[in-house]
Amino acid sequence: MRILDRQQILAAFDADAVTALLKQGFIAYSQRRVQQPPVQHFLFEQATGDGCIKSAWLEGDELFVVKVSTGFYRNAERGLPSNQGLMMAFSALTGEPQALLLDEGWLTALRTALAGRIAAELCAPPDIQAIGILGTGLQARLQLQYLKPVTGCRDLWVWGRNQQALEAYRHDAEAEGFRVRTTQDAAELAAHCRLIVTTTPSREPILQAADIRPGTHITAVGADADGKQELATALTAKADILLVDALTQCAEYGEIAAAYRQNMLISTPIVEFGTALAQGGKVRSGREQITVADLTGLAIQDLQIAKGVLAAV
């Protein structure tokens, strides 16, 4: 069995190649060609941690992939990253273990950021004066980095609760070539940005319906478990079109779950990434539409990024 560490994995990672694989994966998922058993969840209450196991096989592929990922929210006190993770690839022909990818959670972060890129390709309005990013962590950095091929816009607003974290983010975003403004007022950000990405683990909505101008697209990355929510329920309900990675997951515990449960989406078109990609087109059909993309994260993404890395090493 091949064992790859984080350095080897990151050196082999090719964003464009993986983006193409992710698109194929989303399409296969929506066409029901992926075996993706329900996610296994753990809750480590006393240690303030959680874990999940996601696995997938694209029918016909030679590999299937199992991913274990965890979040322990007091790890920083020990000088450890909060998120840990690894992936394993097995032969779908003989069952033999093929590869262990000790990516320390990076592949999850990267495939999530690239899903944000795909969401922007499908939904972003043509005229973006400024990009808005909510959150100042790793995912907030990666989302911005992978939006660069989608738009020429280099004006950025970033929202966060902590001034020091905002300044650190500004420093990194300027190094990526952006002109950066920081704010602790999400409404101020929304007033300037028509392409917004939310990357926080918030359990209270940060963006309100009244904040959002017509023609805005929001990719909501943070909500991936029951109780997490970054957008006001009324804002989700106000969207003209919703893009979701998986209807079942998003309706159950994604960003749209609250609005879905309250029957506020009855007349809103909801389209899966895979369906939109298979149709080859844009999700956005009008300049003034508000679009929201909801990412909960699929095991097929883990399979596809692992395949991409393994093909390149």
Place this chain on the structure above:
Amino acid sequence: MRILDRQQILAAFDADAVTALLKQGFIAYSQRRVQQPPVQHFLFEQATGDGCIKSAWLEGDELFVVKVSTGFYRNAERGLPSNQGLMMAFSALTGEPQALLLDEGWLTALRTALAGRIAAELCAPPDIQAIGILGTGLQARLQLQYLKPVTGCRDLWVWGRNQQALEAYRHDAEAEGFRVRTTQDAAELAAHCRLIVTTTPSREPILQAADIRPGTHITAVGADADGKQELATALTAKADILLVDALTQCAEYGEIAAAYRQNMLISTPIVEFGTALAQGGKVRSGREQITVADLTGLAIQDLQIAKGVLAAV
């Protein structure tokens, strides 16, 4: 992360220590102190294979374990074992990967055999003139090996469909100190044996209700998925007491599933391993009772055997 291969794992394996851990695990499971998410299943139809992912955490433990195991039934054509597998241990305090156990499926085979030993301790009648084993594979060998501490009986009947496999089994069992008779007639075996273990992947019952004498205990190991069944439904229904590793799994896809579904077990006491062990007693309360133990395999067993190995290396 520590990486152990099969040799290191088997060298560190201590059957008595692991048996004690398994008993603790069964008790914790029945007392609802184990987080054990639903098993993930894969079906690789064209390659005639299947796979599953089992994971467990005993609340308060420092480790949780994820196991991937597969069966590919044409592997023999390639000179490979049908069953493959590995386990991984992660910190339940920080999420960090701790150990990779490349056991090639051995730990699953061993913890299953030791559950058979525990079943015999709980259910076997006092007077065993002969042990009966159905099947001639690895599990049939391990079950026999680990019955040796439970009974002084060294007379053995073994049933199989293939004469060559029966002779190979006879050779190995004689080396373990048994006097061996082989048969292709399961009723003949049942007429002589009061401690019987069935280890086949059969989808048709092999033992019939009329074959079984009063005072017999049967441990049914083979049925671990929908459609597998080694004992006639009427035989299961005839048992005075049923011992199960997990009520939910056994009723859904274990040996007792068919009888359970047909409402034939309404007046049969069904007791979990963990409940029986916590009460400290025997399941069998009368000399002439027929008892059946149904093993479907629990993730808590994987956790416990992995802990046993990791404590010893």
